[in-house]
Amino acid sequence: MSPAPAAALLAGLVAAALLADRTASVGAIAALLFLVCLRAPARRRLYLAGAIGSGLAVVLVTPFVETIGSHVLWSGPTVPVLGQLDVTSEELRNGLFQGLRLTAVALAFSAYALLLDHDRLVQAAGFARRSVLAIALATRLVPTLERDAAGLVEALRGRGVEVSGLRGRARLLTPLLAGSLERALNLAEAMEARGYGRPGATRAPRDRWGLRDRLAPLAGALAVVLGVLWL
Amino acid sequence: MALARVERLSFAYPDGGPALREISLELRAGEVVALLGPSGSGKSTFLRALAGLVPHFHGGRFSGRVEVAGLDTRSARPSELAGTLGTLFQDPGDQVVFTRVEAEVAFGLENLGTPPLEIPGRAAAALAAIGAGELAGRRVAELSGGELQRVCLASVLALEPRLLLLDEPTSQLDPDGAANAIDLARSSGAAVVVSEQRPERVLEACDRVLFLEEGRLVLDAPLEEAFARLPPAWQPREAELPVAEPRGEPVCRLEGVSFGYEPDQLVLQCRSFEACRGEIVAVVGPNGSGKTTLAKLATGLLEPAAGRVVRRGRACYLSQDPGRYLVAERADEEVALAVGGDLPRARRALGQLGLSAQAGRHPRDLSSGERERLALAAVLVAEPDLLVLDEPTRGVDPERKDELAELLRRQSPSRATVVVTNDRVFAAAVADRAVSTAPEREVVLA
Numbered sequence: 001m002s003p004a005p006a007a008a009l010l011a012g013l014v015a016a017a018l019l020a021d022r023t024a025s026v027g028a029i030a031a032l033l034f035l036v037c038l039r040a041p042a043r044r045r046l047y048l049a050g051a052i053g054s055g056l057a058v059v060l061v062t063p064f065v066e067t068i069g070s071h072v073l074w075s076g077p078t079v080p081v082l083g084q085l086d087v088t089s090e091e092l093r094n095g096l097f098q099g100l101r102l103t104a105v106a107l108a109f110s111a112y113a114l115l116l117d118h119d120r121l122v123q124a125a126g127f128a129r130r131s132v133l134a135i136a137l138a139t140r141l142v143p144t145l146e147r148d149a150a151g152l153v154e155a156l157r158g159r160g161v162e163v164s165g166l167r168g169r170a171r172l173l174t175p176l177l178a179g180s181l182e183r184a185l186n187l188a189e190a191m192e193a194r195g196y197g198r199p200g201a202t203r204a205p206r207d208r209w210g211l212r213d214r215l216a217p218l219a220g221a222l223a224v225v226l227g228v229l230w231l
Numbered sequence: 232m233a234l235a236r237v238e239r240l241s242f243a244y245p246d247g248g249p250a251l252r253e254i255s256l257e258l259r260a261g262e263v264v265a266l267l268g269p270s271g272s273g274k275s276t277f278l279r280a281l282a283g284l285v286p287h288f289h290g291g292r293f294s295g296r297v298e299v300a301g302l303d304t305r306s307a308r309p310s311e312l313a314g315t316l317g318t319l320f321q322d323p324g325d326q327v328v329f330t331r332v333e334a335e336v337a338f339g340l341e342n343l344g345t346p347p348l349e350i351p352g353r354a355a356a357a358l359a360a361i362g363a364g365e366l367a368g369r370r371v372a373e374l375s376g377g378e379l380q381r382v383c384l385a386s387v388l389a390l391e392p393r394l395l396l397l398d399e400p401t402s403q404l405d406p407d408g409a410a411n412a413i414d415l416a417r418s419s420g421a422a423v424v425v426s427e428q429r430p431e432r433v434l435e436a437c438d439r440v441l442f443l444e445e446g447r448l449v450l451d452a453p454l455e456e457a458f459a460r461l462p463p464a465w466q467p468r469e470a471e472l473p474v475a476e477p478r479g480e481p482v483c484r485l486e487g488v489s490f491g492y493e494p495d496q497l498v499l500q501c502r503s504f505e506a507c508r509g510e511i512v513a514v515v516g517p518n519g520s521g522k523t524t525l526a527k528l529a530t531g532l533l534e535p536a537a538g539r540v541v542r543r544g545r546a547c548y549l550s551q552d553p554g555r556y557l558v559a560e561r562a563d564e565e566v567a568l569a570v571g572g573d574l575p576r577a578r579r580a581l582g583q584l585g586l587s588a589q590a591g592r593h594p595r596d597l598s599s600g601e602r603e604r605l606a607l608a609a610v611l612v613a614e615p616d617l618l619v620l621d622e623p624t625r626g627v628d629p630e631r632k633d634e635l636a637e638l639l640r641r642q643s644p645s646r647a648t649v650v651v652t653n654d655r656v657f658a659a660a661v662a663d664r665a666v667s668t669a670p671e672r673e674v675v676l677a
Contacts, residue, residue: 119334133328140330147372154532155555158548159569159610175558178595183325189288190326194386195313195342204337204350 002209003121005216010108012220016227017104023093025227026100030055033107040114043143047110055103062095063087113139124206137187141180148176233257234394234422235281240295242276242285250276252446254295258424260393263417265433266426267465268443269628270600274426275321277443278396281424282318283309300393314343317392317421321399321599321626323379324552332358332374333367336386343390357389358382360415362408376403376551376622377518377653384412388419395423401432402625403551405517405653428600428628431467431656434458464629470655472513475664479507482617482647483529483546488538490524499524501538504666506617506647511639513658514651516668522651523551525668526619529649544616549606551622556594556606563590565605569613580612581605583638585631599626607635611642619649624657636661 010033017029037044037051065082069090076085118136125132152172153163163169191197235258242251251273258264266274279285283304286293297304300315317339320326329335336354345353358364363381366374374382380403387395395416401409409429413436416423424441427433434440440457442450442465450460458466485504491497499521506512506529514522527533528540530548547569550556559565566577581590584604589597594605603626610618624632632654639648639661652658658665 117331119329119331122329123334137328143372151550151552151555152558155550155552156558156568157532158530158550160545160547160613160615161568171558179554179557182595186320186322186325187328189284190318190320191328192288192309193282193284193313193318193320194339194390195310196338198310198313198342198344200344201342202344202347202350203341204334204354205347 001216002124002207002213003116003118004124005209005213006116007112007121008217009220009223010112012217012223014105014108015220016223017101017108019224019227023097023100026097026104030100030104030107033104033111036111037107037114040111043146044110044114046142046146047114048107051103051106051110054106055099057099058102059095059099062098063091066091066094068094113142120207123203129201129203144183145176145180148179152176232260234260234300236296236298237281238296238298240277240280240297241293242280243292244276245290247291250291250446251280254446254448256441256448256451258394258422260422261420262439263423263437264425264439264441265430265437266424266441266443267430267461269630270428270626271598272443273446274443275398275599276446278318278398278424278426280304281394281396282316283307283312284318310342313339314390315392316394316396317387317390318396319384319387319398319400321402322554323376323383323403326383327371327379330371332363332369332371332382335371335382336367336389339386339390353389353391354385357385360388361385362411375519375523377405377408380404381408381412384415388415391419391421393421395419395421397423397425399426399428399626401427401429403518403622403653405515406432406655408518409653428624428626428632429654429656430461430465430629431470434467462630464633468656468659470659472515472655472659472665473662477505477507477510477512477664479509479647480543481505481507481541482543483649484539484541485525485528485535486539486541488528488535488540490521490528490533490535499528499668501525501528504529506649508616508647509644510663511643511648511650511661513662513665514649514668515653515655515658515665518653520668522668523621526621526649526651530617530619542617545613546617546619547610547613547615549610549618549620549623551625553599553602553606553626556602556609560593561590562586562592562594562597562605565594566608566612569609577608577612580608583611584608585634600628600631603627604631611638615646617647617649619651621651622653623650624652624654632657633660 013029017026020026037048064085069088071089072086073089074087078084122133122136149172156163237254237256240251240254243249268274276285280297287309299312327335328338333354336357337350340350340353358367361381361384363385366378384400401412409432413433417436425433437454439453483506485501488501489497490499514525516522528535530546532548556565563574563577566580567574570576578590581587584607586604589601597605607623650661
């Protein structure tokens with residue numbers, strides 16, 4: 001499938017997950033997106049862990065920061081600022097719902113980052129090409145940081161310095177951030193030197209859309225309608 | 232008529248001293264100009280001034296005038312100058328916009344408004360011309376440094392500019408690839424300004440030589456005259472790789488080793504490789520032939536798929552990318568990482584590489600040549616039994632290279648040293664013997 005219709009379909013699924021108000025519906029969308037992500041050939045573990053981990057965090061935290069419902073399952077101590085900690089069955093249900101929502105959105109982003117050809121997506125952009133390019137470059141940040149981190153660790157190991165534990169890895173955060181800022185500046189300079197931003201830009205010819213490509217945006221739109229009306 | 236005219240150009244970066252001082256010259260259509268000078272002498276800044284990036288992109292204090300094809304760079308933005316001139320920057324990894332090679336080469340053509348149907352053909356032709364046609368469908372992240380450099384050069388050549396500005400375009404290329412790149416730039420018909428730290432690669436192909444020193448143009452002469460006036464270290468040198476048998480106590484031995492990053496893709500097969508205490512071994516070979524893989528296997532950063540690697544004592548590896556030696560907040564602290572924070576020892580190592588004055592500076596504030604030397608100091612300080620240097624002369628000027636060769640020779644009795652390099656002049660100057668990873672990806676005696 002071409003990347004533009006695939007992106008439209010993913011956007012439709014995200015919208016449906018945000019509009020739906022049944023936990024089962026959101027869970028089904030998240031499961032579908034999870035299966036899609038499993039098709040990614042490499043690097044999927046980090047994205048899946050991030051998506052599921054953030055969803056789980058919401059499931060765990062929500063009951064303690066929300067105060068809804070009257071069916072108390074557990075009563076805890078009173079904590080300054082937060083008040084009395086208690087967990088109700090309504091809070092648990094809502095936590096699960098919000099966690100699944102976040103997981104679905106994060107999985108859709110993972111599928112976008114892992115499976116779509118961003119080059120063709122930028123080339124296919126008929127309008128807002130700058131925004132699409134900016135999103136594509138931002139998406140590349142995760143694998144680039146991953147590669148940079150591996151390079152820093154390798155250079156340190158090459159000097160006999162082992163990087164271990166949370167503290168050892170935390171030490172790499174500042175150089176990684178500084179490195180990505182430096183790279184962003186260099187890239188911006190190189191782009192300007194290659195005429196980026198000049199009026200009258202053209203696009204290399206795009207691939208023709210097949211039947212699946214034409215159906216995908218329709219399926220995305222259908223998902224939104226279903227999300228509003230029935231899910 | 233001059234294609235480009237520079238009149239009394241002076242420039243200083245926003246927080247720095249003068250980078251260029253009172254430079255005046257003219258560039259004529261079709262001429263090939265070698266731009267030489269020590270690290271930090273202003274070569275890259277001068278190229279940026281020609282491209283209009285200085286002052287538009289960097290800010291700073293600019294005086295004088297630069298005119299390219301009749302356009303004053305003070306009023307014309309760099310994007311307006313693109314196409315008339317094409318710029319290749321020093322670090323190919325930092326100028327790639329897209330993830331696939333063909334899209335990357337097409338990017339500049341799209342920006343310049345090339346008719347859509349012409350774009351694929353021109354991109355493919357530029358890649359083929361630079362000998363990288365087979366890379367068209369590859370992902371950029373999978374390319375070696377040399378392959379990436381060729382792709383970036385193809386991206387610039389595809390624009391068919393009238394003025395080509397090349398900032399160390401061959402720093403990651405093997406000698407054949409470098410000669411091809413320079414020939415191609417020359418045959419493009421454009422005026423070419425090539426900044427180089429390996430003068431032998433460009434002097435044979437150029438018509439005129441510029442030499443910068445501390446931002447001043449101290450030499451502007453036709454090639455023949457320049458030969459007589461260039462400092463000795465910048466004169467082209469013969470490079471005959473030494474052939475010898477291993478001698479001394481083996482510190483590292485690879486036996487029947489093979490390795491692939493993917494299970495079905497063998498990168499290196501090595502029947503036998505040995506590095507002994509007291510000798511310096513140069514590993515040469517074309518781009519993508521497994522030199523870096525051999526270096527990493529020797530130091531234990533990679534484990535072989537088959538065969539055996541035997542090492543004695545501490546091994547240190549210097550990566551090709553000096554950007555990986557920017558972890559600490561000060562240069563001396565960066566170097567001290569390998570010796571448990573021993574700052575006096577780190578400062579001595581910095582001193583050996585002429586960086587004493589930079590000890591307290593942030594590593595990111597150093598020039599690219601200084602970063603290369605900082606990275607060297609960061610591994611030399613450990614005084615390892617096996618020292619493996621991967622392209623240690625990238626971005627290093629000839630005088631510094633001579634000093635590095637002398638330093639390595641002086642310290643060689645205490646360790647086994649392996650130098651992976653495309654710089655045959657350096658290899659010839661420093662090594663006791665050379666091995667090659669070409670052409671069948673099997674390590675053999677050169």
